[in-house]
Amino acid sequence: MSLVTPTETAPHRVVTLPRKxxxxxxxxxxxxxxxxxxxxxxxxxxxxxxxxxxxDLSARLSPPGTPGHWLxxxxxxxxxxSRLFQSxxxxxxxxxxxxxxxxxxxTTLGFLAAxxxxxxxxxxxxxxDFQAALPFLIMSLAVxxxxxxxxxxxxxxxxxxGWERYARIARGLAISxxxxxxxxxxxxxxxxxxxVYLNHILPxxxxxxxxxxxxxxxxxxxxxxxxxxxxxxxxxxxxxxxxMVGFGREYLTTAPWIMLGPAVVIMFTTLxxxxxxxxxxxxxxxxxx
Amino acid sequence: MIRFISLRLFRxxxxxxxxMTFAFVVLRMSGDPAQVLLGPDVPQNVIDDFRADWGxxxxxxxQYLAYLGAxxxxxxxxxxxxxxxxxxxxxxxxxATLILTIPALFLKLSxxxxxGIYAALHRDSTIDRGVIVLAIxxxxxxxxxxxxxxxxxxxxxxxxxxxxxxxxxxxxxxxALTISxxxxxxxxxxxxxxxxxVMGQPFIRxxxxxxxxxxxxxxxxxxxNAAVPIVTIVGFMxxxxxxxxxxxxxxxxxxxxxxxxxxxVSNRDLAVVQxxxxxxAAVMVCSNLIVDLLYGWLDPRLRAQPAH
Amino acid sequence: MSFLLEADDLVxxxxxxxxxxxxxxxxxxVDGVSLRLGRGETLGIVGESGSGxxxxxxxxxxxxxxxxxxxxxxxRPMPARNTTEWRALRAxxxxxxxxxxxxxxxxxxxxxxxxxPLDIHRIGTEASRATRxxxxxxxxxxxxxxxxxxxxxxxxxQRQRVVIARALATKADMLVCDEPVSALDVSIQAQVxxxxxxxxKQTGLSMVFISHDLKVVRNLCDRVAVMYLGRIVEEGPxxxxxxxxxxxxxxxxxxxxxxxxxxxDGRVILQGEPPNPAKRPxxxxxxxxxxxxxxxxxxxxxxLQPLGTDRTAACHLVAGETRAEVA
Ligand SMILES: Nc1ncnc2c1ncn2[C@@H]1O[C@H](COP(=O)(O)OP(=O)(O)O)[C@@H](O)[C@H]1O
Ligand SMILES: [Mg+2]
Numbered sequence: 001m002s003l004v005t006p007t008e009t010a011p012h013r014v015v016t017l018p019r020k021x022x023x024x025x026x027x028x029x030x031x032x033x034x035x036x037x038x039x040x041x042x043x044x045x046x047x048x049x050x051x052x053x054x055x056d057l058s059a060r061l062s063p064p065g066t067p068g069h070w071l072x073x074x075x076x077x078x079x080x081x082s083r084l085f086q087s088x089x090x091x092x093x094x095x096x097x098x099x100x101x102x103x104x105x106x107t108t109l110g111f112l113a114a115x116x117x118x119x120x121x122x123x124x125x126x127x128x129d130f131q132a133a134l135p136f137l138i139m140s141l142a143v144x145x146x147x148x149x150x151x152x153x154x155x156x157x158x159x160x161x162g163w164e165r166y167a168r169i170a171r172g173l174a175i176s177x178x179x180x181x182x183x184x185x186x187x188x189x190x191x192x193x194x195x196v197y198l199n200h201i202l203p204x205x206x207x208x209x210x211x212x213x214x215x216x217x218x219x220x221x222x223x224x225x226x227x228x229x230x231x232x233x234x235x236x237x238x239x240x241x242x243x244m245v246g247f248g249r250e251y252l253t254t255a256p257w258i259m260l261g262p263a264v265v266i267m268f269t270t271l272x273x274x275x276x277x278x279x280x281x282x283x284x285x286x287x288x289x
Numbered sequence: 290m291i292r293f294i295s296l297r298l299f300r301x302x303x304x305x306x307x308x309m310t311f312a313f314v315v316l317r318m319s320g321d322p323a324q325v326l327l328g329p330d331v332p333q334n335v336i337d338d339f340r341a342d343w344g345x346x347x348x349x350x351x352q353y354l355a356y357l358g359a360x361x362x363x364x365x366x367x368x369x370x371x372x373x374x375x376x377x378x379x380x381x382x383x384x385a386t387l388i389l390t391i392p393a394l395f396l397k398l399s400x401x402x403x404x405g406i407y408a409a410l411h412r413d414s415t416i417d418r419g420v421i422v423l424a425i426x427x428x429x430x431x432x433x434x435x436x437x438x439x440x441x442x443x444x445x446x447x448x449x450x451x452x453x454x455x456x457x458x459x460x461x462x463x464x465a466l467t468i469s470x471x472x473x474x475x476x477x478x479x480x481x482x483x484x485x486x487v488m489g490q491p492f493i494r495x496x497x498x499x500x501x502x503x504x505x506x507x508x509x510x511x512x513x514n515a516a517v518p519i520v521t522i523v524g525f526m527x528x529x530x531x532x533x534x535x536x537x538x539x540x541x542x543x544x545x546x547x548x549x550x551x552x553x554v555s556n557r558d559l560a561v562v563q564x565x566x567x568x569x570a571a572v573m574v575c576s577n578l579i580v581d582l583l584y585g586w587l588d589p590r591l592r593a594q595p596a597h
Numbered sequence: 598m599s600f601l602l603e604a605d606d607l608v609x610x611x612x613x614x615x616x617x618x619x620x621x622x623x624x625x626x627v628d629g630v631s632l633r634l635g636r637g638e639t640l641g642i643v644g645e646s647g648s649g650x651x652x653x654x655x656x657x658x659x660x661x662x663x664x665x666x667x668x669x670x671x672x673r674p675m676p677a678r679n680t681t682e683w684r685a686l687r688a689x690x691x692x693x694x695x696x697x698x699x700x701x702x703x704x705x706x707x708x709x710x711x712x713x714p715l716d717i718h719r720i721g722t723e724a725s726r727a728t729r730x731x732x733x734x735x736x737x738x739x740x741x742x743x744x745x746x747x748x749x750x751x752x753x754x755q756r757q758r759v760v761i762a763r764a765l766a767t768k769a770d771m772l773v774c775d776e777p778v779s780a781l782d783v784s785i786q787a788q789v790x791x792x793x794x795x796x797x798k799q800t801g802l803s804m805v806f807i808s809h810d811l812k813v814v815r816n817l818c819d820r821v822a823v824m825y826l827g828r829i830v831e832e833g834p835x836x837x838x839x840x841x842x843x844x845x846x847x848x849x850x851x852x853x854x855x856x857x858x859x860x861x862d863g864r865v866i867l868q869g870e871p872p873n874p875a876k877r878p879x880x881x882x883x884x885x886x887x888x889x890x891x892x893x894x895x896x897x898x899x900x901l902q903p904l905g906t907d908r909t910a911a912c913h914l915v916a917g918e919t920r921a922e923v924a
Contacts, residue, residue, distance in 0.1 A: 125300075126300075126303060126304070126307065129300055129303070129304040129307070129577075130304055130307040130308065130311070132304075132573070132577060133304045133305070133307075133308055133570045133573045133574050133577070134308055134311070134566065134569065134570050134573070135529055135532045135533070135569065135573070137532075137535060137536075138532050138535065138550070138566065138569055139311075141535070141550065141551075141554060142312070142315050142316070142554065142562060142566060143315055145554035145555065145557075145562075146315055146316060146554075146557070147315075181699050181700070182699065182700060182701055182702040182703070184660075184700075185692075185694060185699075185700040185701070185760075186702070186713070187660070188658065188660055188687065188691075188692050189687055189691075189713060189714045189717055189763070190684040190685065190686075190687030190688060190714065190717050190718060191684075191713075191717050192684065193679075195717065200702050203704050204702065204703070204704055218429060222429075222431050225431055225433075226431060226432070226433065226536055229431075229433045229536065230535075230536065230539060230551060232554075242431070242433075245433060245434060245437070246433075249433075249437060249540075252437060252440065252441060252445065253445055256441060259437060263431075263434040263437070263438070266430075266431055266434060267426075267429060267430050267431075267434065270429035270430075270431075271425060271426065271429045274425050274429055275425065278425075
């Protein structure tokens with residue numbers, strides 16, 4: 001009952017400081033896993049033992065541990081490990097591309113809203129309202145189903161995910177910097193808006209935006225894998241994590257390894273990013289939610 | 290206050306209009322439904338007849354106006370497969386979805402919020418750590434993986450529960466659980482951070498320093514203030530009661546809105562897809578509206594502020 | 598002699614949101630101010646918080662838009678905001694802010710920030726800019742080894758020196774200082790004021806010095822304008838105005854400054870609420886707090902009247918006295 005004595009709550013800082021000094025184990029593990037994933041994605045072509053479409057009908061549905069197919073094979077005798085490497089690459093590329101698009105798009109809109117206010121601000125709010133009204137998965141479903149799924153469309157579409165978060169942050173910080181802060185001072189020195197936003201405001205909001213990216217990134221991975229699972233994302237013969245789970249689902253009883261491998265990879269990856277993101281947020285920007 | 294409400298109502302109406310336009314644009318611009326529905330080998334005159342029947346031969350803006358007019362009069366068109374009114378087809382499926390999502394919502398609220406608050410009040414304890422880890426796990430595991438894992442354990446390994454289909458209440462357990470896991474994690478995490486933030490505020494410290502009972506500090510001061518961010522998430526969850534089960538319904542072959550959406554989308558059944566999109570958006574917009582108004586009630590300072 | 602800056606009838610209205618109904622309530626922060634600033638002159642602007650000093654300062658620089666009135670700088674009208682000419686003019690008029698930490702970019706080094714106006718206005722070469730930065734740092738009393746520091750690594754007084762150095766980088770003709778020392782430690786204030794005075798003497802720039810600290814204004818400024826609720830109520834040479842304040846508001850301000858050797862019992866104490874521009878009293882805005890207010894003060898707004906050759910005041914009573922003296 002003495003939990004909230006001032007000494008308990010006030011030294012917020014005292015409690016968190018020792019933690020900041022060293023990277024916590026979970027975060028280190030997360031960073032390690034992410035590094036592994038990036039290596040897999042970059043060197044997928046070199047390290048995978050088989051081509052992803054190479055079938056071996058004599059070795060269909062081999063269980064994990066089979067020599068030569070350490071994670072087993074699927075219903076067509078394709079090597080699960082090789083497909084997993086390729087899936088990691090595809091899923092990461094989509095999530096990475098989309099996160100960047102979303103960050104750039106959202107930040108730009110946020111800055112525009114801060115600079116021009118008025119109509120532009122209302123338009124941005126309207127766009128955000130619209131996006132809040134249709135769950136992103138549903139909207140993507142409609143677009144992908146009717147326009148057909150291509151890699152470009154998929155990345156572009158996912159690039160709209162989460163932009164309003166950046167827009168809100170960028171707008172808020174730009175307005176407060178412009179109201180009485182350094183931005184107003186620099187404008188007063190005669191700097192062009194371009195200079196003010198690129199040289200001053202952007203570097204100042206970058207850490208907050210990067211933390212937001214660690215929130216968006218795993219969500220985009222989940223979104224893409226959900227769509228691919230439903231058969232509307234990445235299309236065969238190419239493969240992604242969600243797409244592997246989707247196809248593996250039919251062999252849930254006989255060959256659960258087809259689906260468990262990619263499922264575990266999705267889980268670990270999103271988990272790692274969330275852990276690293278939380279840690280980054282504590283370190284870089286304690287003000288963000 | 291009146292100004293505030295009418296502004297919000299106006300924005301809500303605008304949003305619904307935007308969704309209607311989106312549905313129209315996506316569905317009409319992406320290809321000729323006549324061709325898709327009738328297949329490639331149909332003679333031209335059949336296609337022409339079909340297009341005339343469905344009004345697809347008129348200029349696009351005429352189609353758009355006709356479409357808006359029809360929706361405003363409650364006419365959502367006929368399913369291009371089977372010819373039944375789209376609205377009926379859709380509404381027929383709503384109960385099945387709600388059977389899953391409403392219990393799931395209760396699970397989310399009754400586990401997520403208390404867990405988060407408990408963790409916040411016992412910060413840095415073992416239980417707090419456990420709640421954090423479980424919460425993060427809860428929303429980083431995609432629902433399709435969660436669903437399949439549950440099926441693997443409870444249906445295939447243990448043989449306790451059916452792996453899919455619609456029938457007894459036993460059929461609803463796994464899908465409802467699957468839906469709720471992510472939300473529980475999200476709510477726990479949000480309630481925890483909202484509560485921690487409030488507990489760090491000066492007025493809470495003042496209250497407890499003044500000798501207000503600990504229980505009263507938590508219930509009377511901290512909780513009402515932590516409610517604002519929690520209400521946002523809950524509002525979003527209420528808004529997705531209809532839309533939140535697409536993936537899960539697919540996994541468990543559950544005949545709800547989500548399944549209907551997936552099937553109609555692959556059949557390119559314009560009217561039904563449109564109707565579902567509008568229903569989902571309407572529910573979401575309404576719940577957002579309620580959340581906005583609740584905000585005004587919970588926190589009068591927000592009333593006078595602009596949109597963001 | 599032509600003036601460096603001529604401002605006529607400046608009006609600035611803020612339409613803020615207020616109240617439960619969200620009805621916009623206009624606030625006349627600056628309400629018909631005219632000013633002249635000579636070359637090399639230092640003009641003080643004093644008044645309580647909320648009287649519109651900062652707003653006026655920004656309007657003189659053309660940073661805040663005016664709802665009415667004109668500003669002429671060096672004989673030419675102020676170009677529209679955010680145009681190329683407007684930006685180019687920034688090299689000639691600069692500002693020193695109340696909160697130096699907020700006015701500096703916390704991610705850039707001191708040297709980079711002092712250099713920034715030179716980069717913006719493309720003055721000099723790489724090498725000459727670096728030399729100029731060293732020179733400026735020396736002039737404002739910063740050590741050369743502080744060049745690579747970041748704002749949060751300096752003390753408040755040092756930060757203000759950085760802001761001053763940055764403002765002087767382009768050899769501006771005019772400097773508007775908005776309460777440049779009120780956020781600093783009392784022990785530092787005099788140093789910074791002396792620095793400003795010295796720099797003003799050396800470079801001959803004109804300065805508008807905004808402050809609510811009368812003592813500082815008195816020993817720094819050539820002329821002083823007293824503001825109350827967006828209007829100038831009295832103006833004149835600093836020495837005369839402080840020695841013989843005429844407007845009751847100025848009298849109250851002056852007598853509230855503790856001075857050694859003066860007895861406290863003669864003080865005119867400012868009573869009533871501090872001014873709120875959203876609720877501007879009719880007639881003379883100062884009348885609710887004025888000890889000598891009469892009926893005419895409650896109804897008619899007094900205009901600025903000349904008092905002798907170089908002073909003006911806006912007060913019905915003072916105008917009456919002067920007329921009586923003349924008659
Ligand atoms: N950006 C703004 N929006 C609305 N009102 C403002 C703004 N800036 C100043 N004001 C109002 O204008 C009046 C004058 O403010 P200011 O110029 O800062 O006075 P001073 O510097 O003398 O304290 C104050 O009442 C203030 O509330
Ligand atoms: Mg001020």
